[in-house]
Each structure stands twice: as structure tokens, then as C-alpha cells.
Amino acid sequence: MKKPNIVILGAGYGGIMTAVKLQKSLGVNEANIKLVNKHSYHYQTTWLHENAAGTLHHDRTRIQIKDVIDTSKIDFIQDTVLSIQPDEKKVTLENTTLDYDYLVMGLGFEAETFGIPGLKEHAFGINNINSSRLIRQHIEYNFAKYNNVKEPGEELLNIVVGGAGFTGIEFVGELANRVPELCKEYDIPREKVRIINVEAAPTALPGFDPALVEYAMNSLESRGVEFKIGAMIKEVTPKGLVYEKDEERVEIPSNTVVWAAGVRGNSIVEDSGFEAMRGRVKVREDMRTPDYDDVFVVGDCALIINEETDRPYPPTAQMAIQQADTVAHNVKVLARGEKELEPFEPNIQGTVASLGHDDAIGVVFNGKKLFGWSASVMKKVIDNRYLLKLGGIGLLLKKGKFNIFH
Ligand code: FAD
Incomplete structure (x- = not known):
């Protein structure tokens, strides 16, 4: 029997864990496995807010892929995925084309800007290592500039974070620790710096237990974070962020607006013709796409409905890691010509x-x-x-x- 070609796209939590599981469960004679990723490293997305604030060096967050995969069993290809042609069972990369018998799509998330004017152009995002490094360096540059211009404006020291969900709250928590250090480093009085967290929902951390939300807000406020809750972001401009609250329009001058309020699945998924809602494919219970028996989805590109709430499970690293177990198992079953696929059962x-x-x-x-x-x-x-x-x-x-x- 011909050895099947298994191609895994993306070495995020879902992709790399699928690869690590498959290298343990399939022998070299059973399949050719290729793992494709843009960079030579896997990164811990759940630590990126620390890299962006400057409280953790990005090298702690990066893990060289060759340090965790067995290269005698898995062929790592550093390249960028451009598109997938599921009817031809091909993937187009920037530098080559791959054929597959079984495909695992684990291309992760992108920022969702909900059409807010100026957001794409003028706001920063905590999306990957490089975008997080940019935020860190941009904040430091603005602090450094403060004492080197004649009339420094408040836009240099106002840091505005859009969204008080999980990521936004984690980021302002790091900023609250980092800002006093930066003030010392750059000779700036702490009271000149504002960390402003803007949220459209009626509460921070929507969906969290109210006692936890209250604790979080008190803790962050005591360290100087200002909350604008129930405030709808209307626009981001080169000069700052505009929000509306209680029918009043407010502009916060800022060079540093960071968007942390929405993610979607990678747009390559829908651009390649898979039926998706904001880049997320509503997968079957065995994690395959509805239309292709040879294509699995793992992580933030997969959409799974929670039967209890009738709403999608939030995309998390925890889900991606758990899904990888099921995906690796099911890919192994098909690669061996067997039939019994297991369903994915989240265990939050x-x-x-x-x-x-x-x-x-x-x-x-x-x-x-x-x-x-x-x-x-x-x-x-x-x-x-x-x-x-x-x-x-x-x-x-x-x-x-x-x-x-x-
Ligand atoms: P990702 O981790 O997004 O990785 C995708 C991979 O694909 C990357 O390696 C990327 O380089 C690669 N890639 C993308 N496009 C291409 C391309 N075109 N070609 C080649 N390679 C490509 N979840 C939790 O469970 N707990 C938390 O505490 C938590 N905290 C978070 C904090 C922050 C700041 C953020 C941003 C998210 C957090 N999350 C958390 C959510 C979690 O990080 C995501 O759900 C998780 O990263 C999704 O994993 P994934 O495998 O789908 O892809």
C-alpha cells in the first residue's frame, strides 16, 4: 500500500500537538508527515500579551519547532500557506506546492475588526511574536520621545486598549506592572501615564462570574487602569481613539491604540472555498469539515457548538490542545485504512x-x-x-x- 501523505498546516497549539501525537503513534513506514509553518518556531500565543507589554522577553515565548518534533518522522517545511485546493488535494505555499491524502488545517486566528473605521490602519494587534514586539518597542519609543520634544503631548503616554475581554484584561494587567518600570527608566512621573481600557459591553470580562469581574476591576483600578465600560468604539484615527458613551462622543489622544477585542479564524480557510463563519469551519464531531472526508480542522479555525448553551465554544488554546488528540487519533485511523473515528468531546x-x-x-x-x-x-x-x-x-x-x- 502507498504511504499516505499527511500535511499539517500551522504549528500553533493545535497543529504542533497534532504533529507530536502523530510522531508517537505512526511509524515512519506508515505515512509521510509534513508540518508547514511560517516561522521556524512555535509560539505560546497565550503569553503574547506579556511580550507586548514588555514584561516577558519574546524568546521565552518562542519554541524552536525542531526542538520538539522528531525530524526523522516529520518533515518540517518553513513556508507560508497561500491557499488550499481541496478538490485537487493540494496546498499552495509561497515556494512550492504540496499534495496530500489527509490535511489538518491549524492556521489559527486573525484580528476581527468588525468594520470599525481606522482600526486596521491605526491600531496595533497582539496577534503573533512580531506584532507583539512592535507594541513593546512602540510604547518604549513614545516614552523615550517624551523627554526629547519641546511640548510633549499626552498622546505619547496614553495607552488605549480596545476590549476588556480575556486578552484585553490580561494585557492591561501586564501594562499596570510594566508602566511604573518604564516611568523610572524614562524619567516620567507615573501620574502622566494613562492606561485606558474601552469596552462596549455593559461589563468587563463578559461571561465571567460577577465576583471575579469585580475583583479584577478593583485590582486593575488600584494599579492605575481606567475603565470605560459601555463605551462603543467608533473610530481609530492617526491621533487616537473615538468612543461614544451615554450619547457623548469622546476622543482620547493616543499614539498607542491596541485592539484586543475580537478574533476570527484565518481568512485562508474561507478564501480557499471552505464553508466558514468568520474563518471558522463548523466541523463534524470527528473534526472533519462537512464537505471533505480528508480535511480536518484544529484550533481557532474550527467551530464547535456547545449543546448546553447553543453557542460556539470560545476559541482557546485549551480547546486546540484537546482537539489535537482527537485529530491525531482520527488521522492515524484513516492513514491505516481503518474506519472507526472518535468524536471530539471537550473537557473544559x-x-x-x-x-x-x-x-x-x-x-x-x-x-x-x-x-x-x-x-x-x-x-x-x-x-x-x-x-x-x-x-x-x-x-x-x-x-x-x-x-x-x-
Ligand atoms: P495559533 O496559536 O494562532 O497558531 C497558528 C499558527 O499558524 C502560528 O504558528 C502561525 O505562525 C501559523 N500560520 C498562520 N498563518 C500561516 C500561513 N499562512 N502559513 C504558514 N503558517 C501560518 N487561550 C487559552 O486557552 N487560555 C489563555 O489563557 C489564553 N490567553 C490568550 C492570550 C492572548 C494574548 C491571546 C491573543 C490569546 C489567548 N488565548 C488563550 C487564545 C489562544 O491563544 C488561541 O485560541 C490559540 O492560540 C489557538 O491555537 P491555534 O492552534 O488555532 O493557532
């Missing part, structure tokens, strides 16, 4: 949002609420557990977070 073990170095909120283990230091330790445990699963004890020791007092 809780959610923890960080509020800075040693503060967090979360819900774990059947609804138990965690606040402050204990939640922050739990966040590090979750992060470390992933590293262990991905690359064993060696990777955990190299990249893990062990300082529970910081």
Missing part, C-alpha cells in the same frame, strides 16, 4: 485570566473560584503542564514559569 477544565505577575482570577475544577495569588499559581501550573505535554521535562525546565512569588 476551567479558565484563568492573569492580571499581572502575581494576580489572576479564574474558575477551575467544577466551578471553584480562584482569586489573586492562588489563581496566578494555577495559571503557571496550566502553562507548565502544556510545556511538559509538548516537549517533556527538558522543555519544561527551559521555558517553564517557576517563580510563584513573581
Whole structure:
């Protein structure tokens, strides 16, 4: 029998975990496996807000793909996916074309700007390593500029974050820690700097338990974060952000507007003709697309409805990692010419949002609420557990977070 070609697109949480699982479960004589990713590294998307704020160096977040995959079993191709032709079972990359028998799409997320004027052009996004590095350097540049111009304007020191959901809150938490350090470094009085978090919904962290939301807002406000809740972002301009609240239009002058309020699946998915809602394919229970028996989707490009709420599960790293188990299993079954595919069953073990170095909120283990230091330790445990699963004890020791007092 011909060895099937398995192609995995994207080495995010979903893609790389699928690859790591397949390299353990399939022998070299059973399949040719190719993993395609834009960069030579996998990155921990869930740490990017720390890189963007400057509280964690981006090299901690990057993991060289060749350090975690077995290159005798998996052929890693560093290239950019341009499009997929599912009817021809081909993938077009920038530098070559690949044929597949089984495809796994794990191309992750993009920012969703909801058509807000100026957002794409003038706001920054915490989307990947490079966009996060840009935010860090841009903030530092503006702080450095402050004492080097005759009449420094407040736009240099106003940092505006669009969205007080999970990512927005985690980012302002890091900024609240970073800003005092930057003020010392650049001789700027702390009270000159504003961190402003703008949210359209009637509450921060929509969907979280109200007691956790209250704790988070109090903690962040006590460290200087200003919230504009129920404030609809109308426009981002080269001069700042405009929002409307209680029928009043307010403009915040700022050189640094960071959009953290919406994601969608990678647009390559729908541009390649897959039926998708904002880049997310409503997959079958075995994680295959509705129309193609040989195409699986993993991570943020997959849409799964929670039967209890009749709403889609939020796209998370936790889901992507769990889905990878099912996808790898099912790809292995098909590659061996077998038929029994298993359904994906999410096992949500809780959610923890960080509020800075040693503060967090979360819900774990059947609804138990965690606040402050204990939640922050739990966040590090979750992060470390992933590293262990991905690359064993060696990777955990190299990249893990062990300082529970910081
Ligand atoms: P991604 O992690 O997005 O990775 C996609 C990969 O595909 C990347 O390696 C990228 O380089 C590659 N790629 C993309 N396009 C191409 C192309 N054209 N060609 C080649 N390669 C390409 N979730 C949680 O569960 N817990 C958290 O605490 C949490 N915190 C978060 C904090 C922040 C700041 C953000 C932004 C997200 C957070 N999330 C969290 C959500 C989580 O990070 C995502 O759900 C998760 O990253 C999705 O994983 P993925 O495998 O779909 O793809």
C-alpha cells in the first residue's frame, strides 16, 4: 500500500500537538508527515500579551519547532500557506506546492475588526511574536520621545486598549506592572501615564462570574487602569481613539491604540472555498469539515457548538490542545485504512485570566473560584503542564514559569 501523505498546516497549539501525537503513534513506514509553518518556531500565543507589554522577553515565548518534533518522522517545511485546493488535494505555499491524502488545517486566528473605521490602519494587534514586539518597542519609543520634544503631548503616554475581554484584561494587567518600570527608566512621573481600557459591553470580562469581574476591576483600578465600560468604539484615527458613551462622543489622544477585542479564524480557510463563519469551519464531531472526508480542522479555525448553551465554544488554546488528540487519533485511523473515528468531546477544565505577575482570577475544577495569588499559581501550573505535554521535562525546565512569588 502507498504511504499516505499527511500535511499539517500551522504549528500553533493545535497543529504542533497534532504533529507530536502523530510522531508517537505512526511509524515512519506508515505515512509521510509534513508540518508547514511560517516561522521556524512555535509560539505560546497565550503569553503574547506579556511580550507586548514588555514584561516577558519574546524568546521565552518562542519554541524552536525542531526542538520538539522528531525530524526523522516529520518533515518540517518553513513556508507560508497561500491557499488550499481541496478538490485537487493540494496546498499552495509561497515556494512550492504540496499534495496530500489527509490535511489538518491549524492556521489559527486573525484580528476581527468588525468594520470599525481606522482600526486596521491605526491600531496595533497582539496577534503573533512580531506584532507583539512592535507594541513593546512602540510604547518604549513614545516614552523615550517624551523627554526629547519641546511640548510633549499626552498622546505619547496614553495607552488605549480596545476590549476588556480575556486578552484585553490580561494585557492591561501586564501594562499596570510594566508602566511604573518604564516611568523610572524614562524619567516620567507615573501620574502622566494613562492606561485606558474601552469596552462596549455593559461589563468587563463578559461571561465571567460577577465576583471575579469585580475583583479584577478593583485590582486593575488600584494599579492605575481606567475603565470605560459601555463605551462603543467608533473610530481609530492617526491621533487616537473615538468612543461614544451615554450619547457623548469622546476622543482620547493616543499614539498607542491596541485592539484586543475580537478574533476570527484565518481568512485562508474561507478564501480557499471552505464553508466558514468568520474563518471558522463548523466541523463534524470527528473534526472533519462537512464537505471533505480528508480535511480536518484544529484550533481557532474550527467551530464547535456547545449543546448546553447553543453557542460556539470560545476559541482557546485549551480547546486546540484537546482537539489535537482527537485529530491525531482520527488521522492515524484513516492513514491505516481503518474506519472507526472518535468524536471530539471537550473537557473544559476551567479558565484563568492573569492580571499581572502575581494576580489572576479564574474558575477551575467544577466551578471553584480562584482569586489573586492562588489563581496566578494555577495559571503557571496550566502553562507548565502544556510545556511538559509538548516537549517533556527538558522543555519544561527551559521555558517553564517557576517563580510563584513573581
Ligand atoms: P495559533 O496559536 O494562532 O497558531 C497558528 C499558527 O499558524 C502560528 O504558528 C502561525 O505562525 C501559523 N500560520 C498562520 N498563518 C500561516 C500561513 N499562512 N502559513 C504558514 N503558517 C501560518 N487561550 C487559552 O486557552 N487560555 C489563555 O489563557 C489564553 N490567553 C490568550 C492570550 C492572548 C494574548 C491571546 C491573543 C490569546 C489567548 N488565548 C488563550 C487564545 C489562544 O491563544 C488561541 O485560541 C490559540 O492560540 C489557538 O491555537 P491555534 O492552534 O488555532 O493557532
